[in-house]
Amino acid sequence: MTNADSLARRIAELESEVAELRAERAAAADDGAMLKTLIEELGRRRAVEEQLRQAEEWLTLAQEAGRVAAYTFDFRTGRLDWSPSTMALYGFPQGEQPTLERWLGAIHPDDRPAVQAVAESALQHFGDVDQRFRLLRADGSIHWIQDRGRIHFDDEGRPVRLVGINIDVTELVELERRATEQGERLRLALAAGRNACWDWDVATGQVTWDTQLNALTGVADFGGSFESFWALVHDDDKPRVQAALDRALGTAEDYSVEFRMKRPDGSVRWTFTQAKVVCDEQGRPVRLVGVDSDITESKIAQNALLESRLFLMSVLGASPDCIKVIEADGTLSYMNANGQAVMEIGDFSAVAGRPWVELWPQESAPLVRDALATALGGRRSRFEGPCPTAAGTSKYWDVSVSPIFGEDGSIDRIVSISRDVTDRRHAEEQLRLLNAELHHRIMNLLATVQALSRATLRASSDPHAFDRAFSGRLEALGQTYTLLRAQSDEASLGDLVEAELRPFGDFSDQLRFCGTEILLSSSTAVSIGMILHELATNASKYGALAHDGGTLGVEWRRDGDMVVLRWEERMAPAVKDASKPGGGFGSTLIDRLVRQLRGTIARDWIDRGLTVELRFPNC
Structure with missing residues (x-):
């Protein structure tokens, strides 16, 4: 039964009561004053009923606008009443009398046992209802429903009715699912890259960070304050971190710094921190939201590469030969110091970027071109030929030319080692x-x-x-x-x-x-x-x-x-x-x-x- 039918029935009942009263008054005394009183009372009741009808119309509009469906369950009669919006939500024909069995039958089979258990508990123990389930409509579509209800009691504490609402939260569930997936992808991406997020409230000093930072710092229970974070920063790096923070808070520019964190077990991890500064309406920094990246392995690799490079440079520096690096296009890009000395080159920039073949006399140029072509073909070659120094001193050279392969197997560069064999010649x-x-x-x-x-x-x-x-x-x-x-x-x-x-x-x-x-x-x-x-x-x-x-x-x-x-x-x-x-x-x-x-x-x-x-x- 709809709300309008209930209202009409109520008005009819009131009219019947008025008629009975009128008959009683007429029989008791033919008094026009009493009839007038009754008419005024009826008028007041009609006004109240009209206000009730208008309120119900407003409620219906609000329910439809908010996709909210209302229902009531009468404990005395066992009657279940739905608003028109509830009937529309479940796809039931208007005017059909809903029942608990009919309602349970519309619920997705996977969710039905749990929903039935909640409903039975509410009816038996008179508890509130708050649950979420899937509605399987006749057209095969699935809608997520948020069901909330509350028990109303009479003056003697007996349950009178259950009043509740059903809200279609399908879009909200989808948004939550997407947010969950995106959050999981973000978590996996951060974990894969050994990154962790944090949020610092500048005013309160409260710092919130995710659990990945626990793995980075080795701290099981982070204090959640700036002081807790500051205690983890390596003493030698604190001035650099403080300077970066002062610059970011003073200019509202991005915060970026590399530093070491001390772990409780005594080990040290390198971190690279980047953060955005969030300002209030007055432009004052109030929060820093950032990401910490564990760069310990890359730092170790970087230091190893630096040591390797220094070792290589020392080897190149100790070699009496002229060692050159030639780009794939044949131009000269590097020459060791001893090589510059033996070639009597005072400033390498004078020959850097020049084709290597141009540094040789015409008689030796074919040998040089053949050696470069062989190296670009992935093979090593060797030749001997005359070439004067930059100062014009006659020299004779024993030259080896080898390819340098890149990670993909292609020829990245060419290395040439020239040995002065003038005395031997x-x-x-x-x-x-x-x-x-x-x-x-x-x-x-x-x-x-x-x-x-x-x-x-x-x-x-x-x-x-x-x-x-x-x-x-x-x-x-x-x-x-x-x-x-x-x-x-x-x-x-x-x-x-x-x-x-x-x-x-x-x-x-x-x-x-x-x-x-x-x-x-x-x-x-x-x-x-x-x-x-x-x-x-x-x-x-x-x-x-x-x-x-x-x-x-x-x-x-x-x-x-x-x-x-x-x-x-x-x-x-x-x-x-x-x-x-x-x-x-x-x-x-x-x-x-x-x-x-x-x-x-x-x-x-x-x-x-x-x-x-x-x-x-x-x-």
């Missing part, structure tokens, strides 16, 4: 020259022996004399090689001249040498000995010592920082058309040796003779 060149000289010396030695043999044979009257003279000359020649091979720290220039010319000592009337005492370094002595040997060999084969009557004079002297050696050969007047030696290995060797000495040589071919003047520094 010079030594190798010198060795090749000495090997060639050794071969040439052997050939010259054989020629010298042959020339000595012929000269000795011409001057010997019998085999015994030849044997003595020839053996002596061979011994003198051996002593010359012994002197050269010894390579003592210093050697007398006069001893070198004598050693080279001693095999021809029997021709004392043909030989003349003199000069001041000059000591030569071992390297200079070897070169001068070779030059003297070549001149003496040529003289024995083609010049003054190859013909009767020829003369050879050798003189030496100092001229400032230079040493001047003069070699002069003269032929006998009877010698006609003496052959002039061509540009053979001997002449080439002499020229090379002179260049190594940083000296000069002048040859003057004159009639029946040769003059050679050699100038070189004594170092």
Whole structure:
């Protein structure tokens, strides 16, 4: 039955009562005053009923606007009455009389036992109702209902009726579900990232934080005050934290700081804190809401990386090689300090960012390009080539080029290590020259022996004399090689001249040498000995010592920082058309040796003779 039907029934009952009273009054006394009184009373009742009807209309509108459905249960009659909005909420036809069985049948089967238990408890024990359940409507839709009811008692304490409301809270439940899911996702995200939230009321000093901070700090019972938090901050980091807080509270800017937290077990954890400052209407900071992130592992990794980098830099700094990092586009991005020194680069910025190949001469550029291409292909290569320093000093380099792989396996950069092998190359060149000289010396030695043999044979009257003279000359020649091979720290220039010319000592009337005492370094002595040997060999084969009557004079002297050696050969007047030696290995060797000495040589071919003047520094 609807509220309107109840109202109409009530009005009818009142009218019946008025009629009975009117009959009673008419029968008792025909008094118009009494009838007037009754009419006035009826008028008042009608006014009250009209106010009641209007109130019920307002209640109905309020229920519909708020999606609130009302119901009553009469304990005396067992009657259940629903408002029209309740009938609409449950999808029941208007005018149908609801029952407890009909109501329970509309509830979702999974929720029905619990709802029935609450209803029975309320009816039996007269307790209030407050429960939430699902309503399964005939169209299959599900609505969440919040059911709240209260028992009303008469003056004698007996239950009269249960008055309640049903509120459709489907949207609220959905919002709560979403909020729960989002909160759980946020909690999982914070936990996965080792983060924790907190809220600080600046005025009261109250700090609220989630349980993840307990795991970070190792504190089971956080005091909930700023002092409790402050006690956890490492003493060495408190000035930095205080400065960040003062800045945030003074400017209302974001709060951000890294610091260490001391745990009760003595261990220390690093945290990175970020917070927003919340201000009141006057712009005064009243709260800080932030997140703490546990960055201990990253700090450990950062320190390990720093130590590794410092170790690497010390290794690179100790290496005498030129170590370079080259970007994938071929430009130079790094060079160690020793590398800059050996390359005579005063300021690395002068070459940083330049293509590495541009630092090499044109003759070496193809080697460099091939090495870079090989590295970009993921392979290591090596080459040797000349490249002058930034100051122009000639250098020769042994270069290895290797790829540096990134985390995804791609070529990130290229590392090149260049070793100065200039001395080794010079030594190798010198060795090749000495090997060639050794071969040439052997050939010259054989020629010298042959020339000595012929000269000795011409001057010997019998085999015994030849044997003595020839053996002596061979011994003198051996002593010359012994002197050269010894390579003592210093050697007398006069001893070198004598050693080279001693095999021809029997021709004392043909030989003349003199000069001041000059000591030569071992390297200079070897070169001068070779030059003297070549001149003496040529003289024995083609010049003054190859013909009767020829003369050879050798003189030496100092001229400032230079040493001047003069070699002069003269032929006998009877010698006609003496052959002039061509540009053979001997002449080439002499020229090379002179260049190594940083000296000069002048040859003057004159009639029946040769003059050679050699100038070189004594170092």
